[in-house]
Amino acid sequence: MKRKKRQGPKVQAKRVTFPEEQTIPWLSMLMEAYFIADKGIALEISKRLKRGEHLACKKGCSSCCTTHVTIPIYPLEVVGIYWFVIEKILGPERDQIKKQLANFEKGKGCPFLVDGACAIHPVRPLACRHFNVFGTPCRPGEDPYYTRRNDVLTPNEKYKQRALACMLPFHGIKEPSEKKRLARAGILDTMVKNMQEIEWQNLATRMDGHIVTKTKTG
Ligand code: SF4
Ligand code: SF4
DSSP states (O other): OOOOOOOOOOOOOOOOOOGGGGTOHHHHHHHHHHHHHHHHHHHHHHHHHHTTOOBOOOTTOOHHHHHOOOOEEOHHHHHHHHHHHHHHOOHHHHHHHHHHHHTOOTTSOOTTEETTEETTGGGOOHHHHHOOBBSSOOOTTOOHHHHOGGGBOOOOHHHHHHHHHHHGGGGTOOOHHHHHHHHHTTGGGGTOEEGGGSOTHHHHHHHHTOOOOSOOOO
């Protein structure tokens, strides 16, 4: 008799789209890379949920955003954040972000955390997407990668490499086999920066010169 496949809770990735992708090729690359990474994350989370584990991460839980001060970020991701903050963040949140960016100091947590939520959620870096914790939420100041490694999701390497390969045309690498080879060889690792090392004050200045008058959500 054919065995019934065991069903379980399933997490699904959703492709975030912006109309501007029609005219900004790098934006399309970035959003596709995030979609691929999110699919890998959803797959790995679903596997653990099926085993009866409980995902601790949820909206409003954000101590990781102040505790982690070594978040890697790739060049295209920085460009994406600049674009999103300048073009998409409006109203009081824009004022708050601008203030946080202008006053940003290394080691003081992420400047994009507003009222316990990520203000750049659709374009948050791969590192933030990949960091998922099971069991209990992180205590303030706790990095579960060191305190309880087994509770931290291990990213799906295949999807991660595919996501990184998706970013390579931004650096002039377009040929599919070359993209695959260089992504595997870790070419982007030579360009990665720590989010805390970026001079985010420059972004606050750029926001000053750019007035957004209407909502343009993706
Ligand atoms: S990583 Fe920790 S602090 Fe961040 S959302 Fe998940 S459980 Fe909460
Ligand atoms: S980018 Fe968003 S998710 Fe990542 S550390 Fe900052 S606030 Fe948290």
